Amino acid sequence: MKFCSQCGHSVSQKIPEGDNRARFVCTHCNTIHYQNPRIIAGCLALHEDQVLLCKRSIEPRLGKWTLPAGFLENGETTEEGALREMREEANANATILDIYTMFSLPHISQVYMFFRAQLTDLNFSPGHESKDVRLFREDEIPWDDLAFPVIYDTLKFYMEDRVNNHFPVRTRDIRYKPSSHK
Amino acid sequence: MKFCSQCGHSVSQKIPEGDNRARFVCTHCNTIHYQNPRIIAGCLALHEDQVLLCKRSIEPRLGKWTLPAGFLENGETTEEGALREMREEANANATILDIYTMFSLPHISQVYMFFRAQLTDLNFSPGHESKDVRLFREDEIPWDDLAFPVIYDTLKFYMEDRVNNHFPVRTRDIRYKPSSHK
Numbered sequence: 001m002k003f004c005s006q007c008g009h010s011v012s013q014k015i016p017e018g019d020n021r022a023r024f025v026c027t028h029c030n031t032i033h034y035q036n037p038r039i040i041a042g043c044l045a046l047h048e049d050q051v052l053l054c055k056r057s058i059e060p061r062l063g064k065w066t067l068p069a070g071f072l073e074n075g076e077t078t079e080e081g082a083l084r085e086m087r088e089e090a091n092a093n094a095t096i097l098d099i100y101t102m103f104s105l106p107h108i109s110q111v112y113m114f115f116r117a118q119l120t121d122l123n124f125s126p127g128h129e130s131k132d133v134r135l136f137r138e139d140e141i142p143w144d145d146l147a148f149p150v151i152y153d154t155l156k157f158y159m160e161d162r163v164n165n166h167f168p169v170r171t172r173d174i175r176y177k178p179s180s181h182k
Numbered sequence: 183m184k185f186c187s188q189c190g191h192s193v194s195q196k197i198p199e200g201d202n203r204a205r206f207v208c209t210h211c212n213t214i215h216y217q218n219p220r221i222i223a224g225c226l227a228l229h230e231d232q233v234l235l236c237k238r239s240i241e242p243r244l245g246k247w248t249l250p251a252g253f254l255e256n257g258e259t260t261e262e263g264a265l266r267e268m269r270e271e272a273n274a275n276a277t278i279l280d281i282y283t284m285f286s287l288p289h290i291s292q293v294y295m296f297f298r299a300q301l302t303d304l305n306f307s308p309g310h311e312s313k314d315v316r317l318f319r320e321d322e323i324p325w326d327d328l329a330f331p332v333i334y335d336t337l338k339f340y341m342e343d344r345v346n347n348h349f350p351v352r353t354r355d356i357r358y359k360p361s362s363h364k
Contacts, residue, residue, distance in 0.1 A: 001187045005206075005215070008185035008192075018310070020270075021255065033187070036220045037254050039293060072219050073203065077286035077355045078293060088202075099284060099353055104259035111221060111260060128200070169351040171281055173259045 006031045037109040041081035042069020043117040044101075044154055045094045050135035051155065052119065054089050056147055057131040064147035067114060067154060068092070082115045090133045092124035101154045101170045112150045116158075116167060149174050188213045219291040223263035224251020225299040226283075226336055227276045232317035233337065234301065236271050238329055239313040246329035249296060249336060250274070264297045272315045274306035283336045283352045294332045298340075298349060331356050 001024045004011050009028035016023055016032050024033040044067055045052040053065040068089040072081040079096045086092045094117035103112040124133050136142075138159055146152045157170045183206045186193050191210035198205055198214050206215040226249055227234040235247040250271040254263040261278045268274045276299035285294040306315050318324075320341055328334045339352045 003185055003187050003190035005183045005185050005187050005193075008190050010190075011187075034253070035256055037256060037258070038218045039221065071216070072293070074217055074219060074291040075288050076219070077288050078284070078353075079286070079355075080288070099351055102260070102281060104261070106257050106259050106262070109256040111254070169281055171260075173261075 001033060001035075004029060004031055005033065035109075037106075037111055039072040039078065039081070040069050040110055040112045041072045041078050041085065042067050042112070042114050043082045043086050043094060043096075044114050044158060045086060045090075045092060045117045045119050046097075047119040047122065047135055050137050051141070051158070052090060052092060052124065052133065052135055053141075054126070054130040055132035055134075056129065057126070058129050061147040063131075064145050065142050065151070066147035067151050069112065069114065078113060079115060082113075082117070086117070087127070089127040089130050090124045091127055092133070093120045094118055095120060098167065099169055100167055101150070101157060101172075103150045103153070103171070104173045105150075105175075106173070107176050114150075114154050183215060183217075186211060186213055187215065217291075219293055221254040221260065221263075222251050222292055222294045223254045223260050223267065224249050224294070224296050225264045225268050225276060225278075226296050226340060227268060227272075227274060227299045227301050228279075229301040229304065229317055232319050233323070233340070234272060234274060234306065234315065234317055235323075236308070236312040237314035237316075238311065239308070240311050243329040245313075246327050247324050247333070248329035249333050251294065251296065260295060261297060264295075264299070268299070269309070271309040271312050272306045273309055274315070275302045276300055277302060280349065281351055282349055283332070283339060283354075285332045285335070285353070286355045287332075287357075288355070289358050296332075296336050 004026035007029045011024040013022045068085045070085045097116040100116045101114045126133050161167045186208035189211040193206040195204045196207050250267045252267045279298040282298045283296045308315050343349045
C-alpha cells in the first residue's frame with residue numbers, strides 16, 4: 001500500500017495513538033488502513049461413501065485435485081460462501097451438514113474452513129476453475145496429487161472420523177517458514 | 183474506496199474479466215482491490231464455575247459487558263488472536279481448550295469465533311478498552327447488560343452445554359435488516 005484509498009495522498013507506516021502495531025496511515029487525511037486475514041470457505045461434499053474433488057484448471061497447483069473452496073465475499077455467511085464455491089467450481093448443489101475443519105495459515109494471513117455437505121444430486125460438472133470433477137471412494141483418492149495441505153488434512157480427518165461416524169471440529173495451524181530465496 | 187492504493191489514481195467499480203461481481207478496479211494500473219469479511223476472535227475464559235467478562239470503556243456499547251475479542255491481525259492464528267485479546271482487554275493469561283462458537287454477520291461482513299479457554303491464574307485487570315473485569319457465576323451474569331448478541335448467544339450456549347459437559351461447536355448466522363433511518 002502506497003496511497004490512501006480515501007483521498008489519494010501517500011501513506012506512511014506508523015503506530016496510531018492507542019494502538020500497538022504499525023498501520024498504513026494517510027499523511028493527509030489520517031485515515032488508518034487496517035489489513036486483516038482473509039477467510040477461505042469450502043465444502044467436503046459427500047455422496048454415499050464418496051467425496052467430491054475438482055481438478056484445478058488454474059494456477060497455483062494446476063492439474064492437482066482440490067475441494068471446492070474460495071475467498072469469502074463481503075455480505076456472505078461462511079456457509080453461503082462454501083456453497084457458492086461448490087456451484088462455481090463444480091456446478092454442484094449441496095446442503096451444509098456442519099463446520100468440520102478450520103486451519104490458520106498465519107504466514108499468508110489466511111483462515112480456511114471446510115463444511116461437511118451432502119450433494120443433493122449428481123448433476124455436477126467442471127466450473128471455470130476446474131478441468132474435471134469426480135467422486136472418489138477412499139481407495140481412489142489421489143493422495144499424492146492433492147493441491148494443498150489443508151485438502152490432504154481435511155480428507156485424512158474425514159476418513160479417520162468416518163469409522164466412528166463422529167465428526168468433531170478439527171482445527172490445525174499450518175506454518176511455513178519464509179523461503180530463503182524468492 | 184476512491185483511489186488506488188498502489189498508484190494513487192482513481193478507481194471505478196466494474197466486474198473484472200473472469201469474475202462475476204463488481205470490484206474496485208484502478209482506472210490507471212488496473213489493480214483489482216478485493217474487499218473481504220474480517221474475523222473477530224475472542225475467548226470464553228473459565229475459572230471453576232465462573233466466566234470472565236469485561237465492562238467496555240469504549241464505544242460502541244460503552245459500559246456493557248463483553249467477552250474479550252477483537253479483529254484478527256495479519257500473521258496471527260485464530261487462537262493467537264483470541265489470546266492476545268485476552269491480554270489486551272483483561273491483562274489475563276489463559277490456555278485455549280477448543281473452538282466453541284462461530285457467527286456470521288453478513289450485513290457487516292464479519293465472522294466471530296470464540297474459543298473456550300482456561301484461565302491460568304487470577305491476575306487479571308482492566309486493559310485499555312475495559313473499565314472492569316470480573317468473574318461471574320451463572321446466576322450473576324448481567325444478561326440484560328451484555329454488549330452484543332454474539333456474547334449473549336455464546337454464554338447461553340455454554341450454560342446449556344455445561345450441564346452435559348459436552349461442548350460441540352455452535353454456529354449461527356445473525357442478520358439485521360438495514361435500518362430505515364441513520
